Amino acid sequence: MEGEVSVSGGKNAAVAIIPAALLADSPSTIENIPDINDVHVIIEMLRWLGARVEFRDHTMWIDPRTVDRYNPPYELAGRMRASYYFAPVLLGVFGRAEVPLPGGCDIGARPIDQTVKGMCALGARVETLGGVVVAEADELIGDDIYLDMPSVGATVNSMLTAVSASGTTCIHNAAKEPHIVDLANFLSSMGAVVKGAGTDVIRIRGGRHLHGANYTVVPDQIETGTLMIAAAATAGDVLITGAIPTHMEALSAKLLEMGVSVTSEDDWIHVKSNGTFRSVNVKTQGYPGFPTDLQQPLSALLTVANGTSIVTETIFESRFRFLDELRKMGANVRVIESTAIISGVEKLVGARVNATDLRAGAAMMIAGLMADGVTEIGGIGYILRGYERFDEKLRSLGAKVETMHLTEVAF
Ligand code: EPZ
Numbered sequence: 253m254e255g256e257v258s259v260s261g262g263k264n265a266a267v268a269i270i271p272a273a274l275l276a277d278s279p280s281t282i283e284n285i286p287d288i289n290d291v292h293v294i295i296e297m298l299r300w301l302g303a304r305v306e307f308r309d310h311t312m313w314i315d316p317r318t319v320d321r322y323n324p325p326y327e328l329a330g331r332m333r334a335s336y337y338f339a340p341v342l343l344g345v346f347g348r349a350e351v352p353l354p355g356g357c358d359i360g361a362r363p364i365d366q367t368v369k370g371m372c373a374l375g376a377r378v379e380t381l382g383g384v385v386v387a388e389a390d391e392l393i394g395d396d397i398y399l400d401m402p403s404v405g406a407t408v409n410s411m412l413t414a415v416s417a418s419g420t421t422c423i424h425n426a427a428k429e430p431h432i433v434d435l436a437n438f439l440s441s442m443g444a445v446v447k448g449a450g451t452d453v454i455r456i457r458g459g460r461h462l463h464g465a466n467y468t469v470v471p472d473q474i475e476t477g478t479l480m481i482a483a484a485a486t487a488g489d490v491l492i493t494g495a496i497p498t499h500m501e502a503l504s505a506k507l508l509e510m511g512v513s514v515t516s517e518d519d520w521i522h523v524k525s526n527g528t529f530r531s532v533n534v535k536t537q538g539y540p541g542f543p544t545d546l547q548q549p550l551s552a553l554l555t556v557a558n559g560t561s562i563v564t565e566t567i568f569e570s571r572f573r574f575l576d577e578l579r580k581m582g583a584n585v586r587v588i589e590s591t592a593i594i595s596g597v598e599k600l601v602g603a604r605v606n607a608t609d610l611r612a613g614a615a616m617m618i619a620g621l622m623a624d625g626v627t628e629i630g631g632i633g634y635i636l637r638g639y640e641r642f643d644e645k646l647r648s649l650g651a652k653v654e655t656m657h658l659t660e661v662a663f
Contacts (some may be wrong), residue, residue, distance in 0.1 A: 253488040253621075253649035259312060259476045259495045260640040262471040265431035267334035268408045269469060270294050270312065271341045275302060275415060276442050278464035279315040285469055286640045288312070297328045297338065316464075324348035326383070330355040332637070333405070336364060339385050340409050343376060348388045353380065357609035357634070361627035366406030370397045373410075374417045394419030394458050402427040402452075402538045405627065408435060413454060415444045418459035425494045425577040426454045429539040430499045430617045436471040460576075471519075473499040475639060478614045479544040480504070480523050482646065484512040485553050485581035485622045487527030490649060493592030494522045502542040506532055506550065510557060531559030531596055537566050548574055549613035555583035556622060557596040564591045574612035577605040581619055601620070602627040610634045617642070621651055 261284035271294070273280040285291055287310060289328035295312075298305045301324060304315040322342040329335035333356025333392045342349035356362060364385070368378045376389040397410050407427040414421035426432065428450050436449030442465045445457035453508045465508065470592035476495045484507055491628045497504070504514045504521070509532045513524040531554065536544040544567040554561040555578055565571045571591050581600040586593045602625030607613030613635035620627030629635075632655065635642060 253483060253486040253646065253651050255649045256491040257494060257645050257649055258493045259471045259479065260284075261290060261499060262286070262431055262434065262472040263290060263474070263638050264334075264404070264429070265434040265470050266291060267294060267345060268337055268431060268435045269316065269467065270298070271337045272412060272435065272442070273314040273437060273464070274298070274301070274316040274319055274341050275344055275412070276316055276339075276464040277463045278317070279313060280442070280464040281311065281313050281466045282438075283311045283468040284471075285312050286453075288473060288640050289637045293331045294334070297324045297335065300324055300328060301342075302534070303336075308600070313448050313657070319345065322346040323349050326352040329558050329640070332356055333362070336367065336385065336405070337408055339367075339387055340371060340412035340416070343371070343387045343389060343413065343469070344392065349385070350383050353383050357473070357611070359571045359609055364405070366399050366401070366403045366610055367409040370406055370410035371413050373520045374413050376413065377385060377621070392417035392458070394421040394456070395422045397421065399423065399425040401425070401503065404429055404432065407432055407454070407636065411435060411439065411454065413448070414456040415439055415446075415460070415462065416458060419457075421456045421458060423453065423454040423456070427538055428452070430470055430473050430496070438465065438467045441467050457581055458659060471495050474543065474545040476500055476521065476619075477503045477543065478549050478639070480507060480514070480521060481546070481549045481553050481644070482618055482621055483523035483649075484499070484510070484525040484529070486651065487525050488649065489524045491520055491522050495519055495521050495653050497521055502540060503546055503550070506534060506542065507661060519531055529553065529557040529596075531561040531594075532559040533562040535564040538567070544568060544571065545611050547571060548611040549618050551575065551592060551594060552578060552615040552618040554594045555585065555597060557594075561593060561594045561596070561598055562591060566590065573608045577616060578619055579607065580605050581623055583619075599624055601625055604628045607631040607634045610638045614639065617646070617653070619648070620653070
C-alpha cells in the first residue's frame with residue numbers, strides 16, 4: 253500500500269468521555285469522535301436516559317439537562333464493554349444506578365470487581381442482581397482506592413465516581429493509557445480538579461460543580477498502530493497523519509526491531525517496508541508497554557517473519573483464539589498457556605476465516621492483505637464496532653478490499 257491516510261478519534265477515549273458529559277449541568281460539544289458502531293450504541297443509551305444528542309461530522313452535542321432515568325436496558329448495555337461507564341455517572345447524578353453487566357470482546361473473563369472496589373471505597377453500596385449492577389449512595393466521600401491491577405475500566409470508573417465525591421480521592425495503581433489522560437483532560441475542562449493522569453496515582457478533588465465543555469478527542473492509538481502494521485505487511489510506503497507518535501513508541505520500537513522503517517514528527521508517522529521481517533519477541537503490558545490491543549494485528553504480521561517469534565499475552569487470558577483462523581491460512585503457530593510461538597512461513601494463503609473479536613478482525617485484515625489469493629472474513633461486525641471506514645482507508649492506499657453485505661470482507 254502507498255499513500256497518506258488519517259487517523260480517526262480514539263474509540264476508547266470517546267466511550268469514556270461521552271458518558272462523563274452527563275455529569276455537567278449544561279451541554280457539551282465533543283469533536284473528533286469516531287463514527288463507529290460503539291458510538292452509535294452510546295448515542296442510543298444517552299437518548300434512552302433522556303439526554304438530547306446530535307452527532308454529525310464527528311462532532312457530538314450532548315445536553316444532559318433532561319436525563320431522567322438511571323437504568324439503561326440490557327439490549328443496549330450488552331452490546332459493548334464501555335456501557336458500564338454509565339454506572340458511576342448515573343450514581344453521581346441520581347444517587348442510584350442500575351446498569352446491566354457490560355458486553356464487549358470475548359477475550360477473557362473480564363470481571364468488574366475492581367470497578368466495584370473503587371465505587372465502594374467512596375461510599376457506594378454495589379451489588380449485582382440478575383446481571384444488573386445496582387449501585388446506590390446517600391453520599392459519595394473521597395478516599396484512597398488501591399487497584400489490584402492497573403485496570404483501564406476500573407480507573408475510568410473510579411475517576412467518574414471520584415468527581416462526584418466530596419473531598420479528595422487518590423486512585424493508586426491507576427492505568428496510564430492515553431484514553432485515561434484524555435478523560436482527565438475532559439473532566440478538567442468541565443471544572444473538575446484532576447491531577448496525575450498518566451501516572452500510577454491520580455488525585456481528584458471532587459464534589460465540584462461541573463459545567464459543559466468543548467473538547468476534542470485524542471487520535472485513536474490502536475487504529476494508528478493497526479495502520480502502521482498494515483503498511484509494513486504490504487511492503488508499503490504510508491504516511492499516517494493526525495496521529496500522536498509518542499503514543500506509539502512501543503509498537504514503533506518493535507517494528508524497527510523487525511526491520512521496518514518508522515519515522516515520525518509532530519502529528520505524523522511514516523512507515524516503509526521491503527516486505528521482509530525479522531522475528532521478534534513481544535510481551536503485552538499496560539501503557540506505555542506494548543498494547544494488548546495490538547498483539548493480534550502484530551501476531552498476524554509475525555506469521556511471515558524470518559524465524560520464530562514468541563508472543564506473551566499478559567493482560568487477557570484468552571486473546572489467542574484468532575490464531576486458529578490464521579492456521580487456516582497456513583500460519584505455523586503453537587500456543588502454550590499465555591504464550592504463542594509463531595514460526596514464520598514464506599506466505600499465507602487466502603481462505604474463508606472469521607473475526608473472533610474486534611482486534612482479531614484487524615489481525616485477519618492484516619493477514620488478508622499479505623496472503624496469496626482472496627481472503628473472506630466473516631463477522632466483520634466486530635471490526636465496524638471499533639474501526640471507522642477501515643476498508644475505505646485501506647482501499648485509498650491501494651489495497652484490494654471490498655465489504656459485502658456487511659458480514660464479510662474479501663481481500
Ligand atoms: C479496556 O478494556 C479496553 N476497552 C480494551 O480494548 C483493552 O484491551 C483493555 O482496556 C486493556 O488496555 C475499552 O477501553 C472500552 P482492563 P478493560 O480493565 O477496561 C482484569 C479494544 O479492542 N480485570 O484494563 O475491560 C481483566 O480481566 C478493547 O478496544 C480484573 O480482573 O480492560 C483483564 O485481564 C478490547 N478485574 C485485565 O484486568 C477488573 O475489575 C485488564 O482489564 C478489571 C479488569
